[in-house]
Amino acid sequence: MALTGAPPLPGELELTRFPEDPRERLRAWDASDEYLLRHLEGLSGSSGSSGLPAPSGRTVVFGDRWGALTTSLLAAGAAVTQISDSFLTQQATLLNVSRNGMTDPDLELLSTVDDFSGRPASLLVRVPKSLALLEDRLRRLRPFLGTGTRIVGTGMVTEIHTSTLQAFERILGPTRTSLAVRKARLIFCEIDPALAPAPSPWPLAYRLPEDAGLVAGRTVVNHAGTFSADHLDIGTRFFLQHLPRRSDAAHIVDLGCGNGVVGLAAALGSPEASVTFVDESYQAVASARATFEATFAAGTRDAAFRVGDGLAGFERESVDLVLNNPPFHAHQATTDAVAWRMFTGSRAALRPGGELWVVGNRHLGYHAKLKRLFGNCDVVAGNPKFVVLRARRRSRL
Numbered sequence: 001m002a003l004t005g006a007p008p009l010p011g012e013l014e015l016t017r018f019p020e021d022p023r024e025r026l027r028a029w030d031a032s033d034e035y036l037l038r039h040l041e042g043l044s045g046s047s048g049s050s051g052l053p054a055p056s057g058r059t060v061v062f063g064d065r066w067g068a069l070t071t072s073l074l075a076a077g078a079a080v081t082q083i084s085d086s087f088l089t090q091q092a093t094l095l096n097v098s099r100n101g102m103t104d105p106d107l108e109l110l111s112t113v114d115d116f117s118g119r120p121a122s123l124l125v126r127v128p129k130s131l132a133l134l135e136d137r138l139r140r141l142r143p144f145l146g147t148g149t150r151i152v153g154t155g156m157v158t159e160i161h162t163s164t165l166q167a168f169e170r171i172l173g174p175t176r177t178s179l180a181v182r183k184a185r186l187i188f189c190e191i192d193p194a195l196a197p198a199p200s201p202w203p204l205a206y207r208l209p210e211d212a213g214l215v216a217g218r219t220v221v222n223h224a225g226t227f228s229a230d231h232l233d234i235g236t237r238f239f240l241q242h243l244p245r246r247s248d249a250a251h252i253v254d255l256g257c258g259n260g261v262v263g264l265a266a267a268l269g270s271p272e273a274s275v276t277f278v279d280e281s282y283q284a285v286a287s288a289r290a291t292f293e294a295t296f297a298a299g300t301r302d303a304a305f306r307v308g309d310g311l312a313g314f315e316r317e318s319v320d321l322v323l324n325n326p327p328f329h330a331h332q333a334t335t336d337a338v339a340w341r342m343f344t345g346s347r348a349a350l351r352p353g354g355e356l357w358v359v360g361n362r363h364l365g366y367h368a369k370l371k372r373l374f375g376n377c378d379v380v381a382g383n384p385k386f387v388v389l390r391a392r393r394r395s396r397l
C-alpha cells in the first residue's frame with residue numbers, strides 16, 4: 001500500500017468514542033495523540049518523504065484509546081496493526097475509520113489475546129493506564145522488533161512515570177523523552193539487541209483470603225492489566241461477603257467480571273445455574289476463564305465467557321441475576337456513563353422478578369440511579385465506604 005502523505009491531526013478528522021453518548025462531551029483524542037501525529041508529520045516534512053514507515057512495513061499501534069492514532073495513520077495510507085485489550089477501542093476504531101470515509105483500509109485489529117507475527121517497521125505506543133499491561137505487551141512484542149524499528153511512545157505527563165520509562169529501557173533498550181508540549185510527552189526508544197529481558201511473569205495467580213465468602217481459599221488468575229490483579233479489591237471483598245444465594249437462578253451474569261471472582265462465587269453458591277462472564281477487556285475475560293477453570297475443570301460446569309460492551313447483544317429477559325461492580329472510568333476519564341449503561345442493559349436483560357446486585361462506593365450515588373430505573377432499590381449491606389444494592393425488575397418493559 002502506497003503512502004499518500006503526512007497523517008492528519010485528530011482535529012482534522014471526525015472522531016468519537018464508542019458507544020456515542022449524547023450526554024457526554026468527552027473528546028476521542030488528547031494532546032498526546034496530537035503530539036505523536038505532529039511528530040510523524042514533522043518527520044515527513046524534514047525528510048521530504050513521509051515520516052511513516054516504508055510502504056512495505058506495517059505500523060503497530062498499541063494502546064490507542066478511541067482509534068485516533070489508527071484512523072489518522074490509515075488516512076495517510078499506512079498499513080496498521082492495532083493491538084488492543086479493549087473491545088470499546090476496537091469498536092471506536094472501526095466506527096471512526098468508516099466515519100472518515102475509508103472503505104478498504106489496510107487495518108488488522110488484534111486483541112491482546114491474539115497471536116502476533118511479522119516484523120513491524122514502526123511501533124507506536126499510547127501509554128496505557130496499567131504498567132503491567134505495558135510491560136507485558138513490550139515483552140511479547142520484543143522478539144518481533146529489530147534495530148531498525150522506529151519505536152515512539154506517547155502519553156500525558158501525568159501518565160508517564162519513571163517506571164514507564166524504565167519499562168521501555170529494561171525490556172527494549174535505550175529510552176529518552178521529549179520536552180512536554182501541552183502536558184504531553186513523547187518517548188523515543190531503540191532496540192538493544194544485547195538485552196535479554198525476562199519473559200512476562202503474567203498471568204499471576206493468588207489464593208483468595210479467608211474472609212472472601214464462598215471463594216475463600218480458591219485460586220484467582222490474573223492476566224496483565226486486569227482490575228486489582230495482585231490482591232482482592234476491598235469493594236469486591238465486601239460484595240463477596242454479601243452475595244445472594246439464589247437456588248432458583250438459572251442464568252447469572254457477572255457483569256464487568258475482571259478476574260471472575262464474583263461469578264465464581266455465584267457458581268459455587270448456585271450449583272444449578274449457568275454463569276456468563278462479561279467484560280470489555282480481553283485480558284479480563286481470559287482471566288475469568290482461567291479463574292473459573294482453576295475451580296471447575298473445563299467442561300464440568302456450564303459457563304460462558306464474552307467480550308463485549310456491558311449486556312449489549314444479550315437476549316431480552318434471559319437473565320435471572322446480574323452481579324456488578326461497575327467501573328467509574330473509561331480509558332482514564334472519570335464517568336458514570338458505563339455504570340448507567342450497565343444498569344439499563346441489566347433492566348432489559350433481566351426476566352421479570354430478576355435482580356441486579358451492585359456494589360459501589362457510597363458517594364457514587366448508584367442508589368438514586370437504580371431507583372429511577374427500576375422503581376425500587378434496597379440497601380442489602382453497607383459499611384462506611386461501600387454499599388451493596390439490589391434492584392428488582394418488576395414487570396414487563
Ligand SMILES: C[S@@+](CC[C@H](N)C(=O)[O-])C[C@H]1O[C@@H](n2cnc3c(N)ncnc32)[C@H](O)[C@@H]1O
Nearest residue numbers: 227236256257258279280281309310325326327
Ligand atoms: C471495578 S472492576 C470489577 C471487576 C470484578 N468484577 C471485581 O469485582 O473484581 C470493573 C470491570 O468492568 C469492566 N468494564 C469496563 N467497561 C465495561 C463495559 N463497557 N462493558 C463490560 N465491562 C466493562 C472493566 O474492564 C473491569 O474489569
